[in-house]
Amino acid sequence: MSKQAITLTVNGVQRQALVEPNQTLTSLLRDELGLTGTKHGCGVGDCGCCTVILDGETVNSCLVLAMQAQGREITTIEGLAKGTELHPLQQAFVEAGAIQCGFCTPGMILSAKALLDHTPQPTRAEITKGLSGNLCRCTGYEKIVEAVQDAAGKMSEA
Amino acid sequence: MSGNFEVIGSRAARKDAPNKSTGKAQYIEDIKFPGELAGALLQSPHAHAKILNIDTSKAQALPGVVAVITARDVPAVKYGVSPARYDENLFAVDRVRYVGDEIAAVAAEDLTTAQKAVELIEVEYEPLPVLLSVDQATAEGAPWIHEEFPDNICAQVEQEFGDVEAAFADCDLVQEGSFFSKRQDGAFIEPNQCVALMGHDGVLTLHSSTQVPHYVQRTVAMVTGLNMSQVRVVKPYVGGGFGPKASATPIDLSASFLAMKTGRPVRMAYTREQVFLFSRARHGFIHKMKIGAKKDGTLMALDHQATLEGGAYSSFGIATVYYAGSLLGGPYKLPNMRYHGLRVFTNKPACGAQRGHGGVIARALFEQQLDIIAEKLGMDPIELRLKNMMETGDVTCNDLAMSSLGMRECIEAVKNGSGWDEKKGKLPPGKGIGMACGFFVSGAGYPIYRSETYHCTIMIKADEDGGGVTVYTASAEIGQGSDTAMAMIAAEAVGIPYEQVRIKSGDTDFGIDLGAYSSRTTLMTGHATKEAGDNLKAMILEVLAQELGIGQERLDIKNGLVKISGAPVDFTAIRTGYIKEHRGWQDQPQGDELTFREAARLAYLRRGTLVATGKYKPPVLGGKYKGAAVGTSPAYGCSAQVAEVSVDFETGQIKVERITDAHDCGQAVNLTSVEAQMQGSVSMGLGEALFEEVKFDAQGRILNASLGEYHIPTVMDMPETKCIVVESGEPNGPFGAKEVGEGAIMPTIPAILNAVRNATGLVLEETPLTPERVYLALKRHKGA
Numbered sequence: 001m002s003k004q005a006i007t008l009t010v011n012g013v014q015r016q017a018l019v020e021p022n023q024t025l026t027s028l029l030r031d032e033l034g035l036t037g038t039k040h041g042c043g044v045g046d047c048g049c050c051t052v053i054l055d056g057e058t059v060n061s062c063l064v065l066a067m068q069a070q071g072r073e074i075t076t077i078e079g080l081a082k083g084t085e086l087h088p089l090q091q092a093f094v095e096a097g098a099i100q101c102g103f104c105t106p107g108m109i110l111s112a113k114a115l116l117d118h119t120p121q122p123t124r125a126e127i128t129k130g131l132s133g134n135l136c137r138c139t140g141y142e143k144i145v146e147a148v149q150d151a152a153g154k155m156s157e158a
Numbered sequence: 159m160s161g162n163f164e165v166i167g168s169r170a171a172r173k174d175a176p177n178k179s180t181g182k183a184q185y186i187e188d189i190k191f192p193g194e195l196a197g198a199l200l201q202s203p204h205a206h207a208k209i210l211n212i213d214t215s216k217a218q219a220l221p222g223v224v225a226v227i228t229a230r231d232v233p234a235v236k237y238g239v240s241p242a243r244y245d246e247n248l249f250a251v252d253r254v255r256y257v258g259d260e261i262a263a264v265a266a267e268d269l270t271t272a273q274k275a276v277e278l279i280e281v282e283y284e285p286l287p288v289l290l291s292v293d294q295a296t297a298e299g300a301p302w303i304h305e306e307f308p309d310n311i312c313a314q315v316e317q318e319f320g321d322v323e324a325a326f327a328d329c330d331l332v333q334e335g336s337f338f339s340k341r342q343d344g345a346f347i348e349p350n351q352c353v354a355l356m357g358h359d360g361v362l363t364l365h366s367s368t369q370v371p372h373y374v375q376r377t378v379a380m381v382t383g384l385n386m387s388q389v390r391v392v393k394p395y396v397g398g399g400f401g402p403k404a405s406a407t408p409i410d411l412s413a414s415f416l417a418m419k420t421g422r423p424v425r426m427a428y429t430r431e432q433v434f435l436f437s438r439a440r441h442g443f444i445h446k447m448k449i450g451a452k453k454d455g456t457l458m459a460l461d462h463q464a465t466l467e468g469g470a471y472s473s474f475g476i477a478t479v480y481y482a483g484s485l486l487g488g489p490y491k492l493p494n495m496r497y498h499g500l501r502v503f504t505n506k507p508a509c510g511a512q513r514g515h516g517g518v519i520a521r522a523l524f525e526q527q528l529d530i531i532a533e534k535l536g537m538d539p540i541e542l543r544l545k546n547m548m549e550t551g552d553v554t555c556n557d558l559a560m561s562s563l564g565m566r567e568c569i570e571a572v573k574n575g576s577g578w579d580e581k582k583g584k585l586p587p588g589k590g591i592g593m594a595c596g597f598f599v600s601g602a603g604y605p606i607y608r609s610e611t612y613h614c615t616i617m618i619k620a621d622e623d624g625g626g627v628t629v630y631t632a633s634a635e636i637g638q639g640s641d642t643a644m645a646m647i648a649a650e651a652v653g654i655p656y657e658q659v660r661i662k663s664g665d666t667d668f669g670i671d672l673g674a675y676s677s678r679t680t681l682m683t684g685h686a687t688k689e690a691g692d693n694l695k696a697m698i699l700e701v702l703a704q705e706l707g708i709g710q711e712r713l714d715i716k717n718g719l720v721k722i723s724g725a726p727v728d729f730t731a732i733r734t735g736y737i738k739e740h741r742g743w744q745d746q747p748q749g750d751e752l753t754f755r756e757a758a759r760l761a762y763l764r765r766g767t768l769v770a771t772g773k774y775k776p777p778v779l780g781g782k783y784k785g786a787a788v789g790t791s792p793a794y795g796c797s798a799q800v801a802e803v804s805v806d807f808e809t810g811q812i813k814v815e816r817i818t819d820a821h822d823c824g825q826a827v828n829l830t831s832v833e834a835q836m837q838g839s840v841s842m843g844l845g846e847a848l849f850e851e852v853k854f855d856a857q858g859r860i861l862n863a864s865l866g867e868y869h870i871p872t873v874m875d876m877p878e879t880k881c882i883v884v885e886s887g888e889p890n891g892p893f894g895a896k897e898v899g900e901g902a903i904m905p906t907i908p909a910i911l912n913a914v915r916n917a918t919g920l921v922l923e924e925t926p927l928t929p930e931r932v933y934l935a936l937k938r939h940k941g942a
Contacts, residue, residue, distance in 0.1 A: 143830075
C-alpha cells in the first residue's frame with residue numbers, strides 16, 4: 001500500500017499530510033508536522049509520554065495509526081499556550097515544581113487537561129486515576145498532583 | 159540554618175520548566191541534522207557463545223546501507239568505567255557474554271534499512287555454558303566469562319576497622335540476618351539516544367542523552383584514537399538518568415565510528431527493550447550481617463558480607479562493591495566493622511550505578527536488623543537510633559568525616575511528623591509503622607580515573623550591556639535541577655536577581671565537569687559557580703571603586719543594586735553616562751542607588767568582556783586503606799523516614815499509605831527542588847521494595863523488558879508523602895549546601911520492611927515484596 005493523503009485538525013488548524021499505512025500518529029505529529037513536544041518513549045503504549053487528545057479523549061499516539069486521524073481533531077502540547085502565555089496547567093506545573101526531566105510532562109499535562117475538561121473540580125482520587133496512564137520516574141507524582149489541584153482551582157476562579 | 163540570602167533557599171521556578179511545559183525543550187530525538195543516517199546494532203541472541211565467523215557481505219550489499227562495522231573495523235581498545243577494569247570491547251571479538259552483547263553496527267539511509275541489514279549479518283555461534291547466578295558462576299569448574307578474571311571474580315574487598323571479633327566477645331546481643339534483592343532497571347522515561355557528526359575540521363561532535371558529558375568525551379577519544387580536543391560532547395535536555403546513563407554507551411561509540419567512516423551524521427537510539435538489555439542499573443545483592451550490641455543498645459560491631467551479581471562486564475561494579483560496605487560506616491557510631499565484598503560476573507547485562515549507589519540493600523538489611531535488636535532489648539526503634547546516631551564532627555570507623563549531620567533533627571522530625579508515639583504499638587491488625595535512617599556522599603571524593611583534575615570548572619560572563627550574567631558549565635542537567643541550582647548560586651554570589659542569570663550547560667566546550675552522579679553537582683559544581691560569581695563581582699567592583707575613587711571594601715552588590723557603605727558617594731557621572739548611551743530607551747536606571755547594570759556596563763567599557771572563572775576539587779580526604787577512595791566525600795547528607803503500611807492477609811498485597819520523610823541537605827538551594835528529590839527518591843525506593851525485578855529465563859533472556867511488564871510506581875501507587883527539609887549548614891558546601899538526590903532513597907526500603915514487620919511479625923528477607931512472596935511468607939509464619 002502506498003502513502004495516503006489525510007486531512008486532520010491539529011490545535012485548531014486544518015492540516016494535510018501524506019502518511020504510510022503503518023505510520024503512527026506519534027510519527028505523523030513529530031516527523032511530518034514538526035510537533036516534537038509529543039514525546040516518543042516506548043512505542044507500545046506503556047509510558048504515556050506520547051499522550052495527545054483525540055476528539056476530546058486522551059490516547060497514546062503511538063497506538064493510533066496516522067490514518068485513523070483522518071477528519072479528527074487533535075490537541076498536542078503545542079496547542080495549549082496562547083502565544084507566550086502559558087495555559088493555567090502549564091503555569092501550575094512550572095510553579096509547583098512538577099517538572100524535572102520533563103520527558104513525561106507534555107503527556108502528563110494533556111492527561112490533566114482532558115481530566116479537567118471533563119471534571120473541572122476533580123477529587124484527589126479522580127486526579128490519580130486520570131494520570132495513571134502516564135509514567136514519571138523523577139517526581140514521585142506528588143507535585144504533579146498538587147499542580148493539577150492548583151490549576152483546577154485557578155481555572156474555576158477564572 | 160537559614161542564612162541571610164536573597165536567592166538561595168527560595169522556591170524560584172526552574173529555568174527549564176516553562177519550555178518543558180510547552181514542548182519547546184529539545185531532547186536528542188527532537189534535534190535533526192541534514193543528511194542523517196540511521197544506525198542500528200546487531201546484538202547477541204545468546205547469553206554466552208563463541209563467535210566462529212561473522213559475514214557482513216549480504217548486509218553490505220543491501221541497497222541503502224552505507225557502512226557496516228564489526229570488531230575488525232575498530233581499534234582493539236578496551237574501555238569501561240574504572241580504568242582498573244577496562245573489560246569491554248565495543249564489538250565482540252571472539253565471544254559474546256550476554257543477550258544483547260554488541261557484535262556489529264550498521265548505518266543506512268533509513269532505520270528500516272539499517273534494521274534489515276542487521277538481520278542480514280550472518281554470525282556463526284558456538285554456544286557456551288550459560289551462568290546466570292552467583293552460585294552458577296562460582297561453582298567448581300564453571301567456565302570463566304573473562305579469561306583475565308579467574309573464577310568469574312570481578313572484584314573482592316576485605317576490610318576490617320577496629321577489632322570485630324574482640325568486640326563480639328564483649329557484646330550482650332548478637333543479631334544475624336540476611337537479605338536477597340533483585341536487579342532493578344533505571345526506567346528513565348527517555349531511552350538513550352545520540353547523534354554523531356564528523357566535521358571537515360577533524361572534530362567529532364556527539365550529541366548524547368548522557369549524565370556525564372566529560373566521561374563520554376574521554377571514552378570516545380580513547381576508543382576512537384582522537385584526542386580530547388577533537389571530541390565535543392553535547393548533552394541537550396535529558397529524560398532522566400538515575401545512574402545508568404553515567405558512562406559511554408555502545409551507541410555513543412558506534413555512532414561516532416560510523417560518522418567518522420561515512421562523513422555523515424549518524425543517529426542511534428535504544429528501544430525500550432535495548433535499555434533493559436544495556437542495563438547498567440542496580441545490581442542484585444545478597445547480604446549477610448552479624449551485628450553486636452550491648453544491652454543498653456550501644457552498637458559495637460558489624461560483620462558484613464555482600465555478594466553482587468554483576469552481569470557480563472564491570473561497569474561501575476568495583477565502586478558498587480566498595481560502596482555496599484563503606485556506606486554502613488554511618489550514620490551510627492559503629493566502632494568495629496568488617497566487610498567482605500564480592501562482585502561476580504554472570505552472563506547477564508552488566509549492572510552499574512543507580513540512585514543510592516551500592517548502599518540501598520545493605521541499608522535495608524542493616525536497618526531491619528536494628529529494629530529486631532531494639533525489640534529484643536525492649537527499646538523503641540527510634541530510641542535505639544537516637545542512642546547510636548552520629549553528630550556533627552564525628553568520624554566513622556572507616557574515616558568518613560561528618561562535617562555536618564542533622565541526624566537527630568531528621569529523626570525527631572519524622573517522629574513528630576508521623577505521630578509515631580500515638581501509632582507505634584497501637585495500630586489495628588494489618589497496619590504497621592516503621593522507620594529507618596541513612597546517609598550518602600555529596601559527591602565522590604575522587605574522579606573515576608586517577609587524576610588531579612579539577613572536578614568542575616565554571617565560566618561566568620557579564621553581559622556586555624550589564625543586563626545580567628551567563629554561566630557556562632559542562633555540568634549535566636538531567637532533570638534534577640542543576641541548571642536552576644547553579645543559576646541561583648551564581649545570582650546569590652554576584653548579587654543579582656535570579657531572573658538576570660542565564661545558564662548554558664552540558665557541553666564539553668564549556669570546561670570540565672565530571673557530571674551528574676554521586677550526588678555531586680550541588681556541592682562541587684556549586685562551589686565552582688560560587689567562586690566564579692564571587693570573582694566576577696570583585697572584577698566589577700574593582701572597576702567601580704577606581705571610578706568612584708573609593709576603597710573596594712566599601713562596595714557590594716545585592717539584589718541587583720550596588721551597596722556603598724560609609725559616607726554618601728556621588729555616582730552622577732556614571733548614571734549620566736549610562737543614560738546618554740541609552741537615549742530613547744524605556745528602562746533607564748533610576749532611584750538613589752547605583753544598579754548592577756550600570757556598574758557592569760561601566761566595567762565592560764573599561765576592561766572589555768568580563769569573564770570570571772571558578773573551579774573545585776575536594777581536599778585530600780579519608781583514610782589510607784585500600785578502597786578508601788569509595789565513600790569519602792567532602793560532606794554527607796542524611797535522612798530518616800517513617801513508613802505506614804497496610805497488609806492484606808488474604809492476598810499478601812502491601813499498600814504504603816504514608817511516608818514521613820526528613821532529609822538534611824545542609825542548606826536548600828531551591829526548597830522546591832529539594833522536596834522534589836525527596837519525593838522522587840521515595841518513589842524509586844518504593845518501586846524497588848514492592849514491584850521492581852528484572853526477570854530472566856533459563857537462557858538469560860529478559861522476560862519483562864518493557865514498562866508494561868516491569869512495573870514502576872504509577873501515581874496510584876504513591877503514598878501521601880510529607881517532606882521535612884532539615885538544614886544543618888555544611889561548612890564544606892557552597893552557602894552550606896550538600897546532597898539530597900541519593901541520600902533521600904536510603905531509608906525508604908527498610909522503613910517499608912520495618913512497617914511490614916510491625917504489621918505482620920514477618921522478617922522478610924527478599925525484595926520485591928510481591929503479593930505472592932508476602933502471602934507465602936504469611937502462610938509459613940502462620941504454620942510455624
